[in-house]
Amino acid sequence: MVRLLAVSGSLRQASSNSILLRAAERLCPEGISITHYEGVGELPHFNPDLLEDPPETIMALRSIIGQADGLLFSCPEYARGIPGAFKNMLDWLVSSEEFPGKPVALFNASPRASHAQAALRLVLDTMSARIIEEASITVNLLSSQLSAEGIITDPVMGPLMGTALDAFKRHLDNQNLLGC
Ligand SMILES: Cc1cc2nc3c(=O)[nH]c(=O)nc-3n(C[C@H](O)[C@H](O)[C@H](O)COP(=O)(O)O)c2cc1C
Numbered sequence: 001m002v003r004l005l006a007v008s009g010s011l012r013q014a015s016s017n018s019i020l021l022r023a024a025e026r027l028c029p030e031g032i033s034i035t036h037y038e039g040v041g042e043l044p045h046f047n048p049d050l051l052e053d054p055p056e057t058i059m060a061l062r063s064i065i066g067q068a069d070g071l072l073f074s075c076p077e078y079a080r081g082i083p084g085a086f087k088n089m090l091d092w093l094v095s096s097e098e099f100p101g102k103p104v105a106l107f108n109a110s111p112r113a114s115h116a117q118a119a120l121r122l123v124l125d126t127m128s129a130r131i132i133e134e135a136s137i138t139v140n141l142l143s144s145q146l147s148a149e150g151i152i153t154d155p156v157m158g159p160l161m162g163t164a165l166d167a168f169k170r171h172l173d174n175q176n177l178l179g180c
């Protein structure tokens with residue numbers, strides 16, 4: 001069983017990115033478990049002064065990241081960039097032991113969000129994450145109002161997501177076989 005941790009870059013109640021991650025959970029092919037990290041909006045502002053004795057919420061974040069075999073991110077674009085709350089979470093993970101080398105699949109709910117996606121890739125690369133291209137997908141949920149059920153039963157989005165999750169599992173299984 002591979003354990004994925006899903007994190008949405010949007011704090012919005014009806015977020016399309018969060019719905020996309022919920023759809024991934026509902027679709028969840030055999031051999032994958034997906035849990036959601038819901039604490040992005042609760043984290044304190046990043047301050048390097050606090051790194052020596054990080055707040056409890058940050059220790060909990062690091063622990064849950066450490067327990068995941070792979071991360072599933074879905075992040076919107078705000079003002080051509082990464083939303084502040086999500087970047088704040090990443091800043092807390094820069095100097096962590098748990099994050100570097102972590103496999104990441106990037107889900108994206110908007111084909112328009114190209115600046116944020118590019119910025120996110122640069123940040124993740126800088127943080128030594130491993131972006132798994134075959135598990136990274138863009139779907140178009142802009143103004144679609146689709147529910148998680150609507151996404152997984154969509155004739156294009158459902159199979160695209162299934163293929164991406166299968167590819168992520170295959171990658172993680174191979175990685176475990178190689179012992180890295
Ligand atoms: C303050 C603000 C700034 C935004 N800036 C951009 C932008 O630069 N480019 C873009 O494609 N969409 C932009 N959007 C649209 C959001 O990315 C879009 O509404 C997206 O669906 C939000 O993600 P969510 O549904 O997961 O909350 C912006 C939205 C807001 C509220």
